[in-house]
Amino acid sequence: xxxxxxxxxxxxxxxxxxxxxxxxxxxxxxxxxxxxxxxxxxxxxxxxxxxxxxxxxxxxxxxxxxxxxxxxxxxxxxxxxxxxxxxxxxxxxxxxxxxxxxxxxxxxxxxxxxxxxxxxxxxxxxxxxxxxxxxxxxxxxxxxxxxxxxxxxxxxxxxxxxxxxxxxxxxxxxxxxxxxxxxxxxxxxxxxxxxxxxxxxxxxxxxxxxxxxxxxxxxxxxxxxxxxxxxxxxxxxxxxxxxxxxxxxxxxxxxxxxxxxxxxxxxxxxxxxxxxxxxxxxxxxxxxxxxxxxxxxxxxxxxxxxxxxxxxxxxxx
Ligand SMILES: Cc1cc2nc3c(=O)[nH]c(=O)nc-3n(C[C@H](O)[C@H](O)[C@H](O)COP(=O)(O)OP(=O)(O)OC[C@H]3O[C@@H](n4cnc5c(N)ncnc54)[C@H](O)[C@@H]3O)c2cc1C
Numbered sequence: 001x002x003x004x005x006x007x008x009x010x011x012x013x014x015x016x017x018x019x020x021x022x023x024x025x026x027x028x029x030x031x032x033x034x035x036x037x038x039x040x041x042x043x044x045x046x047x048x049x050x051x052x053x054x055x056x057x058x059x060x061x062x063x064x065x066x067x068x069x070x071x072x073x074x075x076x077x078x079x080x081x082x083x084x085x086x087x088x089x090x091x092x093x094x095x096x097x098x099x100x101x102x103x104x105x106x107x108x109x110x111x112x113x114x115x116x117x118x119x120x121x122x123x124x125x126x127x128x129x130x131x132x133x134x135x136x137x138x139x140x141x142x143x144x145x146x147x148x149x150x151x152x153x154x155x156x157x158x159x160x161x162x163x164x165x166x167x168x169x170x171x172x173x174x175x176x177x178x179x180x181x182x183x184x185x186x187x188x189x190x191x192x193x194x195x196x197x198x199x200x201x202x203x204x205x206x207x208x209x210x211x212x213x214x215x216x217x218x219x220x221x222x223x224x225x226x227x228x229x230x231x232x233x234x235x236x237x238x239x240x241x242x243x244x245x246x247x248x249x250x251x252x253x254x255x256x257x258x259x260x261x262x263x264x265x266x267x268x269x270x271x272x273x274x275x276x277x278x279x280x281x282x283x284x285x286x287x288x289x290x291x292x293x294x295x296x297x298x299x300x301x302x303x304x305x306x307x308x309x310x311x312x313x314x315x316x317x
Contacts, residue, residue, distance in 0.1 A: 007029055007031070007142060007143050007144065008021075008024055008142060008143065008145075009031075009033075009120075009132050009144070009145050009146065010024075010032070010033045010146045011033075011034050011132075011146065011157070012033075012034075012042065012147070012148035012149040012289075013033050013034075013035035013037075013039075013040040013105070013114055013116070014040075014041065014149075015042065015044060015290075015297050016148040016289045016300040016301070016303045017033060017042075017146070017148030017288070017304065018033065018040060018105050018108045018109050019108065019301040019303070019304025019305055019308075020146055020148060020288050020304035020305070020308045021033050021109075021112050021146075021304075022108050022304075023305055024308050024312070025111070025112060027308070027312050032113050032114075032115060033112055033113065034120050034132070034134060035114060035115065035117075035118065036117070036120075037116065037117070038116055038117060039116060040105040040106060040109045040116075041057075041102030041105050043058055043264065044057055044058050044061075044097065044102050044105060044297060045101060045102055046101050047181060049258070049260065051183075051216045052183045052216040052217040052219045052258075053215070053219070054181040054208045054219045055101040055206075055211070056181055056221060057101065057267075058101065058297050059096070059101075059206040059208065060084065060094045060096050060211075061296065061297035061298060062092075062298060063093065063095065063298055065302060067305065068301050068302060075103075075107060079098060080097060080098060080103035080104045080107040081097055081104050082096055082097075082098045082211075082213070083095055084096060084211070084212075096212070098212060099213040115134075118134040118135070118136050118138055119134055119135040120133070120134050121134060121135050123157060123158065123161040124160070124161070128141040128143055129142060129143040129144070129284060130142050130143070130144075130161065130284075132145065144285070145161070145284070145285045146287075146307060146311075147165075147286070147287050147288075147289075148287075148288050148289055148304065150174055150266035150291065151169035151170070151171075151174065151289075151291050152169075152265075153266070154287060154289075155167075155170040158285065158287075162280055162283050165285060165286075168278060168287070169287065172269065172272075173270070174265075174266035174268060175229070175267055175268045175270045176226065176229045176233055176263065176264060176265050177223055177224055177226060177263075177264045178229045178235075178244070178261055178262070179221055179223050179224065179264065180222040180224075180244040180248075180259055180260070180261045180262075181208075181219060181221055181222075181259065182220045182245055182253075183256055183258045184218040184220070184253075184254065184256050184257060185217070185257055199247070200228075200250070201224050201225060201228045201243050201244050201247050202222050202224060202225065202251075203224060204222075205221065205222055207220055208220060217257065220248075220253075222244045222245075222247075222248055224244060226267075226268065229263075233263070233265075237260075237263070240263075244261070268295060269291040270295075272291050272292065273291065273292050273293075274292075274293065274294060275292050276292060276293060276303055276306035277292050277303050277304075277306040277307035278292060278307075279311060279314070281314045286307045286310065288300075288306070288307040289303055
């Protein structure tokens, strides 16, 4: 068992968690980020296969807020983000991570203390406020806890330590999304008819290989309709693949050389709270994430910033 003394714990290395951690760290606070996966990104992530890669969560994002716009300009400068050529500047611009979707998060996280493969499983009263435990037997005391994770995961985790926040999270639901990554020999997928003609199981298609800096096979991301995904949430992944590829082919696509499905159990906040963040100054536990904002990458970043501001304003540090 490891033991460690620290101050702020951020649970989740997605856009919201890293935005918050970076702002607190820049203000001089000691921060440790805990992430259950192998790397940073959360729903801004990329799947790799034999000869292909595909951003299988958020395929792109926009920037309408001036502060987020300034952050995006920093990412454009350090090369971690590219503006898609066919879209304009300003609020209409669409951005992608380069060479993959989590690149801006790697940029933010490069100066942070991030503990990956650490799923936080418990939060109990500790000597310095809270005692956090992970599934890798790590135990650490923290004065502040930030849960930057989807509401269905935040609610049980905070049930004992912050019941009011847990209840709030318990009232917010996230829509699931099945996605299929379909690979074609180069150029063959281009024969596809207008994506707007796609219906049935598919809500949205993205030509992933068309993004700047993507190598390998011609890969398309098929995002299933949220009601369809809900109805088939426990379906077999191969069956889901066959359904989405079938609808894609009916819209004019050729037969893919390979395809694989991924289920996002908590993909999109259909009714986000639009509150920015939640901070309980008494327990010193806070919540941030896209579901407290507008359900987007931009909202997640803004939520992290908003929570950092609340913590700094009430900070005894
Ligand atoms: C298919 C799909 C399409 C999308 N399309 C768009 C789009 O076009 N535009 C847009 O702006 N947004 C889009 N989104 C939404 C966007 O991805 C999210 O709004 C944003 O990435 C959320 O960031 P977050 O930090 O709030 O949460 P997340 O990215 O979910 O980060 C939470 C992190 O917490 C970790 N975690 C969870 N529980 C624990 C635990 N107990 N211990 C440690 N770590 C834990 C997770 O592994 C994850 O890394 C899409 C999402 C999906 C899935």
